[in-house]
Amino acid sequence: MTQNLLVRTQKTPLRGTITVPGDKSISHRAVMLAAIAEGTSIIRDWLPAGDTLATLTAVQQLGVQVEIDQKSPLAWDLQIEGRGLHGLQPPTQPLDCRNAGTFMRLMAGILAGQTFPSVLDGSYQLRKRPMRRIMDPLAQMGAKISSNSGFAPMHIEPTQLNGFEFQMTIASAQVKSAVLLAGLYAEGTTRVIEIGPSRDHTERMLAAMGVDITWQDNWVEMRGKRPLQPLDMAVPGDPSSAAFPIVAATIVPHSEITVTNVGINATRTGILDMLRGMGATFSLLNERVSGGEPVADIAVRFSELHSHTINGSVVVRGIDELPVLAVAATQAVGETAVSDAAELRVKEVDRIGVLAGELKKLGVAISERPDGFTVTGPSRLYAAEVDSHDDHRLGMSLAVAGLATHGLTLVHDAACMADSFPGFVETMQSLGANMELIES
Ligand code: S3P
Numbered sequence: 001m002t003q004n005l006l007v008r009t010q011k012t013p014l015r016g017t018i019t020v021p022g023d024k025s026i027s028h029r030a031v032m033l034a035a036i037a038e039g040t041s042i043i044r045d046w047l048p049a050g051d052t053l054a055t056l057t058a059v060q061q062l063g064v065q066v067e068i069d070q071k072s073p074l075a076w077d078l079q080i081e082g083r084g085l086h087g088l089q090p091p092t093q094p095l096d097c098r099n100a101g102t103f104m105r106l107m108a109g110i111l112a113g114q115t116f117p118s119v120l121d122g123s124y125q126l127r128k129r130p131m132r133r134i135m136d137p138l139a140q141m142g143a144k145i146s147s148n149s150g151f152a153p154m155h156i157e158p159t160q161l162n163g164f165e166f167q168m169t170i171a172s173a174q175v176k177s178a179v180l181l182a183g184l185y186a187e188g189t190t191r192v193i194e195i196g197p198s199r200d201h202t203e204r205m206l207a208a209m210g211v212d213i214t215w216q217d218n219w220v221e222m223r224g225k226r227p228l229q230p231l232d233m234a235v236p237g238d239p240s241s242a243a244f245p246i247v248a249a250t251i252v253p254h255s256e257i258t259v260t261n262v263g264i265n266a267t268r269t270g271i272l273d274m275l276r277g278m279g280a281t282f283s284l285l286n287e288r289v290s291g292g293e294p295v296a297d298i299a300v301r302f303s304e305l306h307s308h309t310i311n312g313s314v315v316v317r318g319i320d321e322l323p324v325l326a327v328a329a330t331q332a333v334g335e336t337a338v339s340d341a342a343e344l345r346v347k348e349v350d351r352i353g354v355l356a357g358e359l360k361k362l363g364v365a366i367s368e369r370p371d372g373f374t375v376t377g378p379s380r381l382y383a384a385e386v387d388s389h390d391d392h393r394l395g396m397s398l399a400v401a402g403l404a405t406h407g408l409t410l411v412h413d414a415a416c417m418a419d420s421f422p423g424f425v426e427t428m429q430s431l432g433a434n435m436e437l438i439e440s
Helices: 024-035 048-062 101-111 130-142 173-183 201-208 240-249 269-275 318-330 343-346 353-361 390-401 417-421 424-430
Strands: 003-008 014-021 039-048 067-071 075-083 118-121 144-148 151-157 166-167 188-191 212-216 219-223 230-234 256-263 282-290 293-301 333-336 365-369 373-376 386-389 408-412 435-439
Touching: 003 151, 003 390, 024 039, 024 075, 024 101, 024 173, 024 201, 024 212, 039 386, 048 067, 048 101, 067 333, 075 101, 101 118, 101 151, 101 173, 130 144, 130 173, 144 353, 166 408, 173 188, 173 201, 173 219, 201 212, 240 269, 240 318, 240 390, 256 282, 269 282, 269 318, 282 373, 318 333, 318 343, 318 353, 318 373, 318 390, 318 424, 353 365, 353 373, 353 386, 353 390, 390 417, 390 424, 390 435, 417 424
Parallel strands: 014 256, 039 230, 166 188, 386 408
Antiparallel strands: 003 408, 003 435, 039 075, 067 075, 118 151, 144 151, 188 219, 212 219, 256 293, 282 293, 333 373, 365 373
């Protein structure tokens, strides 16, 4: 049985106020770090999505006790009994990361510092994603990790780690975080120099847990070997999930929506800046700090969009949102060119090649380049059958595109949307979106 999504032309405005589920990056990190803290952590509004459930199951396999209050299908409260830096139990089988690249790469940093061997494995998709980017710097810290020619499964052997200075060559918060988490177990100082700022959730959380860590725009320095204090936090709504209803409201005429309680950490708001560059306007209301992260309610309305050139640091700050940005570009006047985004090619799927292939089926004028794409708009979109390729963000981007097509769009393989955004369809329906899940 597969789930497909039927999307009809959106002839009425999207209206209403919604919340989106918790931030995926923060939910992964909160569970992993709470597992190695001293004492009981409380994590509210945690994201129960496919990817983060892999993390939760895996820490339980490492002997961590978790009490779960499933207060809603979209937000759980967790109470996690931390076992300290050295209290995890050896797993009896490989840890299954499913589709979660963030979990696999970050957990490799923690497991590299343990006194027992472990294996990290994942889905067929995750087995195709590059792991040398973390294996190489971790090896420089002394880690012993073998792999299938740079791909999962990764076999990790116990060893003593040492801090070092790591000059990054790609912009990746996952790589930075893997090194920082290994740094918790390392002798001396661990220093990471980035080629540009990437999301800093690991740094913020480690600081909140009492780790000796300092960071600025493109460097971070920490000292390990100290116990972590437990967390008491609420996870803010994921700006990467909010991007889908936001783009939908921007392109469906007369729409006006508010997404409440969204994380607006400056390392994550690239999508808002890119859309502003295309003529969209937002109001950020009720700005506050929650769980050590800046949060706001985002009000957005339909805008006439124009093209924009997207490159440089905004790309890292909105890397996961570029597929849905491409959908906004289909409705913008002119050529929207995205470059410096070669990382898109090594996400859940090749998010340049596959995106271009699927959008072309809807009549979008999109051309690929090695590190990005160009969309020429505005396009009259024609209904077609498209495929998520088992990639949550591609599936949801195609669903948003479907609202602007003439006729009936069928998005094949929609179940993957719950990897990051459980309740995506219901949330969009609550705004009046013309979409429904069908089983076949
Ligand atoms: C993430 C970092 C990004 C992002 C991914 C989540 C994280 O990946 O694309 O969805 O939580 O650190 P990279 O670090 O590989 O760019």
